[in-house]
Amino acid sequence: MSATLRIDGREIPFSEGQTIMDAALAAGLYIPHLCHNPEFSPHGSCRVCTVRVDGREAAACTTAAAQGQEVANEDEQLNRYRRALMEMLFVEGNHICPACEKSGNCQMQAVAYYTGMLAPTFAYFYPHREIDASHPEVVIDFDRCILCELCVRASRDVDGKSVFAIAGRGLRAHLIVDASSGRLGDTDFALSDRAAHVCPVGAILPKRHSYEVPGHRRYDQAPISVVGDVTTREQGDGHD
């Protein structure tokens, strides 16, 4: 007999070593998330997947599934937390959806809509960040980076290059590139790297690929809870 936990009252099976997020994904149950991607080891930094486990808030992506756990996921208070977290991410960077190539295909935008966030209510920080267009195939728009470390993990664990890392503390934490110039063009990064296709926002983008036609973008017809993450589609082909 396999072990089970309950999410919003629904019995969900899990196997040893799985997290709550693993069990939910396997059961086709959506828990909003940004920094999680089942291809990589769990990170737990965005906190958008916060659920209530036996009465206590915890990140679903890093909390081990356990027999008999009672997990609350779709819950008004949790949704308020998640919406506030999304607002925090939006005001921390410079996220101008109408001008962004990723609009409609952006996981951050899709999760924001899912949580009911239409506009942030917190004060914007308006940080000044430079664009890195030094690489022939890929551009980095740091304005949109949410520090999920998916590119860090992909480059290190899949590509074996460790092109990316996070430097700085607190609000000064930022993505850096492993080159003495600090520029992507001076690394061995390539468009064929997995790290070029895991960004959940519009921070790492292939060049010469502009705006998609509205109506045909990933999140135009159905919410992210139905169509899933943007990175799963891009697997293998970033230009479909």
Add this chain to the structure above:
Amino acid sequence: MPRIRPPFPVTHGYRGRPTVVNNVETFAAATKIAAHGPEWFSAQGTRESTGTKLLSISGDCARPGIYEYPWGVTLRRVLEDCGATDALAVQVAGPAGQCLPEGAFERRLAFEDIATGGSLMVFSAGRDILELVNNFTEFFAHESCGFCTPCRVGTALMRDLVKKVCAGRGTRYDLEQLQRIAQVTRATAHCGLGHTAPNPILDTLKSFPEHYATRLRPEDYTPAFDLDGALEAARRLTGRDDAQAHLREET
């Protein structure tokens, strides 16, 4: 960056092996138990909190220093002993601890009442509670490692909102936003720093609401930035600095 727990150090600590993590005070207490016996030790303190506690007392008092008390001592007794004659508030257990008003001075230092690692800061009647909140909130924003969203962004948002209220530019809406950010940060942060960073704000909003209320503006909303200051670049570009190029000061 604090690692994901569990596992805790008790099972996976130094070099991945089970590890005892205790502070010097615990080792000193263990030594005394070895020398005098467990009955001697548990005869002191309360039923739930046996033994004694070292307190590091600082702030507005005549005799700051290190004090040792049996657990269960009232805050009032401690304040009397250190010569804190007109305490407005006591910050127990550091910035992440509790800010207690006079109404709580009969409460006891004990695991079952006011738990503390030993820090005790006294603030006298002349002190501005919001300055205390401002200092602590800035401390947390500075200490945040930046790993998780609520602590990285939430502590900075709280810092800026507290500064806005301190400067006399805040409104009731800003206090609502402060509460909202505080609750989210407390509930969703990755580690203890984020969980406790909102404490100074939440405690003082409850215990010292008048210290906030007297600083508020009557409007429903005031912007986070200085509107007139935002026009400075335009004034410089156009070479103007006459009255018409300034927003009228709101009354």
